[in-house]
Amino acid sequence: MDLMQATYARWLDIATRIGFAVSLVAFLLYVSGAIEPLVPLEQLPQLWNLPASRFVALTGEPTGWGWLALLAKSDFLNLGAVALFGVVTLVCYARIVPLLFAAGERPQAYIALAQVVVLAAAAAGFFTGGR
Amino acid sequence: MEAAATIPWWVWPIALATVGFLIGVVAVLAGIGGGVLFVPIVGSFFPFHLDFVRGAGLLFALAGTLAAGPQLLRSGMASLRLVMPLGLAGSICSVAGAIVGLGMNADLLQALLGVLVIAIAFVIWLTRSAEVGIVDPDALARMLKLEGRFTDPAAGTRIDWKTHRTLAGFAAFGAIGFLGGVFGLGAGFANVPALNLLMAAPLKVAVGSSALIISIINSSAAWVYIHRGAVLPLLVVPSILGVMLGSRLGARLLETVPAKQVRWLVIVVMLVAGFRALLRGTGLWI
Numbered sequence: 001m002d003l004m005q006a007t008y009a010r011w012l013d014i015a016t017r018i019g020f021a022v023s024l025v026a027f028l029l030y031v032s033g034a035i036e037p038l039v040p041l042e043q044l045p046q047l048w049n050l051p052a053s054r055f056v057a058l059t060g061e062p063t064g065w066g067w068l069a070l071l072a073k074s075d076f077l078n079l080g081a082v083a084l085f086g087v088v089t090l091v092c093y094a095r096i097v098p099l100l101f102a103a104g105e106r107p108q109a110y111i112a113l114a115q116v117v118v119l120a121a122a123a124a125g126f127f128t129g130g131r
Numbered sequence: 132m133e134a135a136a137t138i139p140w141w142v143w144p145i146a147l148a149t150v151g152f153l154i155g156v157v158a159v160l161a162g163i164g165g166g167v168l169f170v171p172i173v174g175s176f177f178p179f180h181l182d183f184v185r186g187a188g189l190l191f192a193l194a195g196t197l198a199a200g201p202q203l204l205r206s207g208m209a210s211l212r213l214v215m216p217l218g219l220a221g222s223i224c225s226v227a228g229a230i231v232g233l234g235m236n237a238d239l240l241q242a243l244l245g246v247l248v249i250a251i252a253f254v255i256w257l258t259r260s261a262e263v264g265i266v267d268p269d270a271l272a273r274m275l276k277l278e279g280r281f282t283d284p285a286a287g288t289r290i291d292w293k294t295h296r297t298l299a300g301f302a303a304f305g306a307i308g309f310l311g312g313v314f315g316l317g318a319g320f321a322n323v324p325a326l327n328l329l330m331a332a333p334l335k336v337a338v339g340s341s342a343l344i345i346s347i348i349n350s351s352a353a354w355v356y357i358h359r360g361a362v363l364p365l366l367v368v369p370s371i372l373g374v375m376l377g378s379r380l381g382a383r384l385l386e387t388v389p390a391k392q393v394r395w396l397v398i399v400v401m402l403v404a405g406f407r408a409l410l411r412g413t414g415l416w417i
Contacts, residue, residue, distance in 0.1 A: 016201070086350055
C-alpha cells in the first residue's frame with residue numbers, strides 16, 4: 001500500500017470514528033430529552049410525512065447554514081453530527097493533496113485538488129444557495 | 132399510513148437502526164452501497180416523506196462506505212488511485228441530480244424509484260463478473276496510473292491489474308452520480324459492473340473501490356439535502372449508526388464470504404421493495 005492510500009485510510013478511520021462517537025452522544029442527548037429540541041419528538045409523527053419544503057415552513061427550521069445558530073437545540077446538534085460525515089472525505093482529500101504534489105504525481109494531485117474544491121463548494125451551499 | 136402516526140415515535144429509530152445494521156452487512160458483501168436497499172425499503176414500508184428518505188439514503192450510504200473504507204483500503208481491495216478521477220466525475224453530477232430530485236413530484240419520484248430498483252435487481256441478476264486478466268491501458272489510464280496489485284487471501288493469489296476505457300468510465304460514473312443524487316441511492320449496483328466489466332478492474336477491487344466511490348459521490352450530494360432542510364436527524368442518525376456497525380462487520384466478512392448467496396438475497400429484497408415503491412407511487416397501494 002502506497003503512502004497516499006495509507007494516509008487516506010488512517011485519516012478516514014480517525015474521522016469516521018469521531019463522527020460515529022459524536023453522532024452517538026448527540027443522538028442519546030436528543031432521544032433522552034436531556035437537551036430540548038426545536039421540534040418536539042412527539043410532534044414529529046405528524047410532520048415527517050410532509051415534503052421537506054412544507055416541513056421547513058411549518059416548523060420554522062432554517063435552511064442553508066442557518067442551523068449552526070441552533071446547535072444548542074438537540075435536533076440541530078444531531079444535524080451537526082450528521083454534517084460531520086459530509087466533511088470527512090473533504091478532510092481526507094485535503095490531507096493527501098500535499099503528499100501527491102511532494103511525490104511529483106501532478107495529474108492525481110490536481111484531481112484531488114479539484115475534488116476538494118467541489119466538496120467545499122457543495123458544503124458551502126454554492127450549488128443550493130446555502131448561507 | 133395513518134395507522135403509523137399512532138405508533139410511538141421511539142419505535143421508528145429502533146426499527147431504523149436494525150434495518151440499517153442488516154443492510155450494512157449485506158450491502159458491503161454485495162458491493163452495492165446501502166442506499167439502493169435503504170431508500171426503497173424505508174420509502175415503501177416506513178411513514179416518512181420521500182424527501183427525508185432520500186436525504187437519509189445518501190447519508191446512510193455515505194456513512195456505511197466511510198466506515199468500510201479504511202479496511203478496504205488497507206487490504207488493497209479499494210484503490211484510491213482508481214477511485215479519485217471517477218469519484219470526481221460522479222460527485223459533480225450527483226449535485227446536479229440532487230437538485231433535480233428535490234424539485235420533482237414525490238409520487239412520480241416514488242414510481243420511478245420503483246421502476247429503477249426493479250430494473251437494478253434484474254441488472255444484478257443478469258450481470259456476470261469478468262476476470263479479464265491484464266488489459267492494455269489507454270493513454271489516460273497510463274497517465275493517471277490506474278493500476279495496482281491485489282492479494283486475494285480467499286484464493287491465495289496475487290493479481291497485478293490495469294484498467295482501460297477511461298473516458299467511458301468517466302461518462303458511466305457521471306451518469307451513476309446523477310441518478311444517485313436524484314434518488315438518494317448509493318449506486319454501487321452500477322459501480323461494480325462499470326469498474327469490472329467496462330474498465331476491467333478485478334471483481335474484488337471493483338467491489339472495494341465501489342464503496343469508496345460512493346463515499347465521495349454522496350459527500351457532495353448530501354450537502355444539497357442538508358441545505359434544503361431534507362435531513363431529519365431522528366431518521367438519519369439511528370440508520371447511520373446501524374449501517375456503520377453493519378458495514379464494519381461486512382468489510383471483515385468480505386474477504387471470506389462467497390458473494391453469490393448474498394447477491395440472491397439482495398435481488399429478492401430489491402424486487403419486493405421496488406414493486407412496493409411502484410405501487411405506492413402510482414397510488415395502487417398507499
